[in-house]
Amino acid sequence: GExxxxxxxxxxxxxxxxxxIKCTYSDSASNYFxxxxxxxxxxxxxxxxxxxxxGEKKDQRIxxxxxxxxxxxxxxxxxxxxxxxxxxxxxASKTGNQFYFGTGTSLTVIP
Amino acid sequence: xVKVTQSSRYLVKRTGEKVFLECVQDMDHENMFWYRQxxxxxxxxxxxxxxxxxxxxxxxxxxxxxSREKKERFSLILESASTNQTSxxxxxxxxxxxxQHFGDGTRLSIL
Numbered sequence: 001g002e003x004x005x006x007x008x009x010x011x012x013x014x015x016x017x018x019x020x021i022k023c024t025y026s027d028s029a030s031n032y033f034x035x036x037x038x039x040x041x042x043x044x045x046x047x048x049x050x051x052x053x054x055g056e057k058k059d060q061r062i063x064x065x066x067x068x069x070x071x072x073x074x075x076x077x078x079x080x081x082x083x084x085x086x087x088x089x090x091x092a093s094k095t096g097n098q099f100y101f102g103t104g105t106s107l108t109v110i111p
Numbered sequence: 112x113v114k115v116t117q118s119s120r121y122l123v124k125r126t127g128e129k130v131f132l133e134c135v136q137d138m139d140h141e142n143m144f145w146y147r148q149x150x151x152x153x154x155x156x157x158x159x160x161x162x163x164x165x166x167x168x169x170x171x172x173x174x175x176x177x178s179r180e181k182k183e184r185f186s187l188i189l190e191s192a193s194t195n196q197t198s199x200x201x202x203x204x205x206x207x208x209x210x211q212h213f214g215d216g217t218r219l220s221i222l
Contacts (some may be wrong), residue, residue: 095207105154
């Protein structure tokens with residue numbers, strides 16, 4: 001099956017700085033890569049996703065990049081704010097199949 | 112907006128009890144999933160279902176069973192609860208090829 005690795009497990013940044021979280025996957029047939037944000041006491045919420053026919057996608061301060069050859073994808077958050085503090089999960093799947101999740105990154109934005 | 116509702120936010124049970132966790136989604140999603148979330152281990156898939164009365168084992172099905180009698184409802188059953196099943200349980204649903212939507216989780220403690 002698929003194996004998704006996520007780094008780092010914890011990340012602290014100053015408010016206004018950028019944060020980058022990286023994931024690698026093992027199954028070259030995986031073609032869909034969502035990112036989730038989980039705030040304390042809540043379930044994971046989708047924040048951005050990318051499919052394998054696209055190399056980069058942006059939504060305001062959040063961007064995701066995908067390198068299919070190297071089998072890795074990254075989440076970039078610019079101009080971080082305290083409300084960005086949460087646990088972030090990456091995931092990989094093949095269309096119609098189950099999702100495989102990374103182990104999570106706890107991001108702390110220091111005011 | 113998709114709503115995935117888990118019946119209990121917190122639950123305390125005793126070793127050996129039969130425990131039911133309920134999940135309901137309101138968007139006519141075909142697929143439903145149960146995960147457990149533990150620190151450092153991310154989200155691990157217990158069981159999933161692609162249709163009514165259909166179920167498939169995930170990565171850690173031992174000690175659990177599921178029931179899907181109606182499309183909108185997916186139940187997780189701990190046949191005889193043990194202390195190592197103390198965890199956060201997350202339910203999710205999706206349409207084939209689309210992102211998963213999560214409930215807010217049930218924090219289950221087995222004493």
